[in-house]
Amino acid sequence: MANYELLKDIEKYGRDNKIPILLDDTLEYILNILKQIKPKRILEIGTAIGFSALCFSKYLSDDGRIDTIEIESLRVEQALENIKKVGVEDKIRVLEGDALEILPYLHEEYDFVFIDASKGKYNEFFAHATRLCKKGGYIIADNVLYKGMVMSDYNKHKQRTAVNKLREFIDMVLKNENLKSELLDIGDGIIVSIMINK
Ligand code: SAH
């Protein structure tokens, strides 16, 4: 039996250590979708310590599985430890490395794809997400409003590149006619897409 009680400690560890795990309202929104669609296959880009994947795993269909990708080996170790503690090793597979190098090797169809890693690469992640998401499936990208900076006129030089890239990303997603997409001011901003044509 999975011990989901441990999620509280994992969440606290993440927040205390400034690991950018899902914000409460974003999590609630996503879990509501998962409850409706009961996904069989989930793909996540950006595992961190496994918090979001563990939350998602609760709503998989009986034989469902999650593939999640993480570039930092320390975080991979922590994620694997957390997944083991909760007891869902059979449901979550952690793939270690740069998602841009791993994604080309994935060829399964996923019901739900969650993009939550380096903002500068969202365009490239998204191209893989659309390739891998099945018709009727969901793609959600997190942090697309980047602490409000994407919607503001003034941005510090340091963040300007990321902000411009996110604006281009949002534009590109909203224009894609194979998707029905919505930009939502939830948490740090999410863009939710349903693959309507494939
Ligand atoms: N989804 C997690 C939080 C992810 S934080 C949760 O809500 O619990 C973003 C993670 O993406 C970080 O751990 C970071 O190391 C990882 N990351 C950044 N760029 C990446 C890349 N190119 N490939 C894979 N992982 C990446």
Ligand code: MG
């Ligand atoms: Mg995030």
